[in-house]
Amino acid sequence: MKPSFMIAGVAKCGTTSLYYYLEQHPEICIPKKETFYFIARNYQQQTKNKIGQRDPSRIIRTPEQYEQLYSKCGKGITGEVSTCYVYYYKEAIPLIKQMLGDIPIVIIIRQPVERVISGYKHFLRLEKETLPLKEALSAEDQRLKEGYDFMWQYRGLGFYADAIEAYQKNFSRVKIILQEDLQEHTAATMKEVFRFIGADETFVPDTSVQYNISDPQTGNFWFKFIVNNRFVKPLLAPVIKSVISEEKRRKLVHKLRRKSTAPPFKPEPELVKELHTLYRNDILRTQELIGRDLSSWLQPKP
Numbered sequence: 001m002k003p004s005f006m007i008a009g010v011a012k013c014g015t016t017s018l019y020y021y022l023e024q025h026p027e028i029c030i031p032k033k034e035t036f037y038f039i040a041r042n043y044q045q046q047t048k049n050k051i052g053q054r055d056p057s058r059i060i061r062t063p064e065q066y067e068q069l070y071s072k073c074g075k076g077i078t079g080e081v082s083t084c085y086v087y088y089y090k091e092a093i094p095l096i097k098q099m100l101g102d103i104p105i106v107i108i109i110r111q112p113v114e115r116v117i118s119g120y121k122h123f124l125r126l127e128k129e130t131l132p133l134k135e136a137l138s139a140e141d142q143r144l145k146e147g148y149d150f151m152w153q154y155r156g157l158g159f160y161a162d163a164i165e166a167y168q169k170n171f172s173r174v175k176i177i178l179q180e181d182l183q184e185h186t187a188a189t190m191k192e193v194f195r196f197i198g199a200d201e202t203f204v205p206d207t208s209v210q211y212n213i214s215d216p217q218t219g220n221f222w223f224k225f226i227v228n229n230r231f232v233k234p235l236l237a238p239v240i241k242s243v244i245s246e247e248k249r250r251k252l253v254h255k256l257r258r259k260s261t262a263p264p265f266k267p268e269p270e271l272v273k274e275l276h277t278l279y280r281n282d283i284l285r286t287q288e289l290i291g292r293d294l295s296s297w298l299q300p301k302p
Contacts, residue, residue: 001067001070001071001073001074001078002066002067002070002078002099002100003070003078003079003080003100003103004077004078004079004100004103004104004197004198005077005078005079005080005103005104005105005106005197005198006079006080006082006085006096006100006103006104006105006106007019007022007079007080007081007082007106007107007108008082008085008086008089008092008105008106008107008163008167009082009083009084009085009086009087009107009108010083010086010087010107010108010109010110010115010157010160011083011084011087011115011119011150011151011157012083012110012115012118012119012122012157013083013108013109013110013115013179014108014110014179014182014183015081015082015083015108016033017182017207018081018106018108018182018193019033019081020205020209021186021190021205021207022079022081022193022205024203024205024206025077025194025199025200025203025205026203027076027077027199027200027203028076028077028078028079028197028199029070029072029073029074029076029077029078029079030078030079030080030081031069031070031072031073031078032060032069033081034058034080034081034082034083034084035059035060035066035069035080035082036054036058036059036060036082036084037059037060037061037065037066037080038085038088038091038092038095038096038099039084039085039088039091039092040059040060040061041091042088042091042150043056043059045147046147046149047143047146047147047148049146049148051128052143052146052147052148052149052152053148053149054149063099077197077198077199079197083151084150086107086157086160086163086164086167087150087153087156087157087163088150089162089163089166089167090166093166093167093170097170097171102171102172102173103171103173104171104173104174104175104196104197104198105167105171105173105174105175106174106175106176106177106193106196106197107160107163107164107167107174107175107176107177108176108177108178108179108182109160109176109177109178109179109286110178110179110180111179111180111296111297112158112159112160112275112279112282112283112297113158113272113275113276113279113300115157115158116137116154116155116157116158116275117133117265117267119151119154119157120133120136120154120265121265122151123151123152124265133267133268133271134267134268134271136154137154137155137271140152140153140154140155140156155275155278158279158282159279159282160282160286161282161285161286161289164176164286164289164290165285165289168289173196175192175193175196176289176290176292177189177192177193178292186207187204187207190204190205190207269300272300273300276298276299276300279297280298283297283298284298
């Protein structure tokens with residue numbers, strides 16, 4: 001048993017929400033969110049700095065492990081949901097085609113400057129990022145050389161056009177959805193996705209939980225105590241892992257997160273302007289490739 005469809009990314013664009021909506025469908029089996037299997041070779045040399053590492057236990061590395069994972073599914077529509085196969089499209093596409101064939105590919109994207117800010121806030125919330133945003137952007141090249149995980153490439157993850165074009169050339173069925181559509185028109189967007197991958201489109205998932213909130217959790221006692229506390233977490237983790245499955249643990253963490261009541265993080269206006277200029281040509285190419293008007297992405301929001 002292997003995946004019959006692929007959600008190829010992008011990180012901080014709604015992939016986690018999409019995953020939880022998909023896995024509720026009675027016809028769909030996604031045994032693990034993100035296997036990293038098709039880019040596993042990229043994790044042979046990780047940084048020695050644990051802050052920048054991807055947990056090695058989360059990476060599926062061999063064909064046997066991958067097939068065993070999907071053997072749990074039995075019959076039905078099987079899929080993989082990832083955040084990395086767009087950024088690493090050059091490495092991933094040949095391997096996906098070789099192993100899975102011409103399967104349906106879904107890519108979810110968002111306004112790239114918003115994605116940069118969300119990615120930065122993600123590591124602020126995890127108390128891993130210590131640099132101001134401008135300095136963190138300047139540190140990307142060095143972090144890449146040191147073997148930091150791809151999630152630390154705040155700017156690099158926001159370039160979509162080359163990857164979309166490559167997937168469109170290599171797969172006959174490629175669907176691009178926008179994060180704002182998933183947020184604002186959730187039922188209609190999920191109906192389109194279900195139809196695209198061959199599942200019953202009349203199924204309506206529970207979309208009441210907002211997943212992977214990037215807001216700081218400074219005032220959220222239970223999140224800080226259970227998830228982020230560097231003294232409590234190592235003690236609780238083995239016990240929790242022994243009684244609660246990985247997917248249930250992930251759901252619990254998402255449910256513990258809360259929207260912040262603190263003033264929202266706002267980068268310097270000049271930096272925002274620079275980022276919009278940086279992405280302008282890629283946005284224009286992307287809108288041509290996907291046939292959607294992305295003119296609202298070209299200017300900072302007031």
